[in-house]
Amino acid sequence: MNFTETDEQQALRAAVAELGREYGYAYYTRQARQGGRLTELWQEAGKLGFLGVNLPAEYGGGGAGLYELAIVLEELATAGCGLLMMVVSPAICGTIIARYGTQEQQRTWLPLLASGAAILAFGITEPDAGDDAAAGEAANMAKYAAAEASVRTVDQAIQALGGSSMTQEFGLAAMLANVRTTRIAPVSREMILNFVAQHSLGLPKSY
Ligand SMILES: Cc1cc2nc3c(=O)[nH]c(=O)nc-3n(C[C@H](O)[C@H](O)[C@H](O)COP(=O)(O)OP(=O)(O)OC[C@H]3O[C@@H](n4cnc5c(N)ncnc54)[C@H](O)[C@@H]3O)c2cc1C
Numbered sequence: 001m002n003f004t005e006t007d008e009q010q011a012l013r014a015a016v017a018e019l020g021r022e023y024g025y026a027y028y029t030r031q032a033r034q035g036g037r038l039t040e041l042w043q044e045a046g047k048l049g050f051l052g053v054n055l056p057a058e059y060g061g062g063g064a065g066l067y068e069l070a071i072v073l074e075e076l077a078t079a080g081c082g083l084l085m086m087v088v089s090p091a092i093c094g095t096i097i098a099r100y101g102t103q104e105q106q107r108t109w110l111p112l113l114a115s116g117a118a119i120l121a122f123g124i125t126e127p128d129a130g131d132d133a134a135a136g137e138a139a140n141m142a143k144y145a146a147a148e149a150s151v152r153t154v155d156q157a158i159q160a161l162g163g164s165s166m167t168q169e170f171g172l173a174a175m176l177a178n179v180r181t182t183r184i185a186p187v188s189r190e191m192i193l194n195f196v197a198q199h200s201l202g203l204p205k206s207y
Helices: 007-033 039-047 066-078 085-100 103-115 133-166 172-181 189-200
Strands: none
Touching: 007 039, 007 066, 039 066, 039 103, 066 085, 085 103, 133 172, 133 189
16 A cells, blocks of 8 residues: 555645644534534535535535545644544545445535535444454454554553643543543444454454
């Protein structure tokens, strides 16, 4: 796999980082404390084409891929104002509709997802989940590693800064709950390990 980003990808990073700086962690925490949402940031990111960067150009998207969408999410998260619903709306729902939706579904939903005007969630049942063990293994390991990295990073930052890390000004205590959630949702760490044990290592189902 090539980890060198193209000029376009680097330019996208820089543009998203600039937007992230305009909002930042102060905006994120202010909205959270007031019970608000990140609507202004969501709408501006949509207007700038960042939310739909992975969606087909013929439906108002950027015509790029999930890597580019990950760049958007990474840069906003780095700025302290990650948009979690990007994972659900343009990434999961958008990709599935673009790949498997009817033309009518694509015409109806993709422009709205690309502009950010609609936010989609989904309800699924997975009676045959686990068939694609190779993809499942990679996805589960990536999810596991990302959760562990985020939990340990915040914990280490708190340890390094000591008592002051718990103040509102440092903002780290508020991150604790966020990162800790990644070990539970959308799938618990234990269920990830169960999947890998059963499907990759061929061990008997343990639960
Ligand atoms: C912020 C947040 C947002 C969420 N959003 C959504 C959403 O949009 N849609 C949705 O459907 N769900 C959502 N969830 C639910 C989420 O998918 C579940 O919390 C998650 O799958 C864990 O299931 P659970 O909470 O029932 O915990 P449980 O399954 O009860 O697990 C509790 C603990 O028990 C242990 N455990 C459980 N099973 C096993 C096992 N087989 N082997 C070993 N140990 C085990 C683990 O330590 C685990 O952490 C959300 C959860 C959170 C926290």
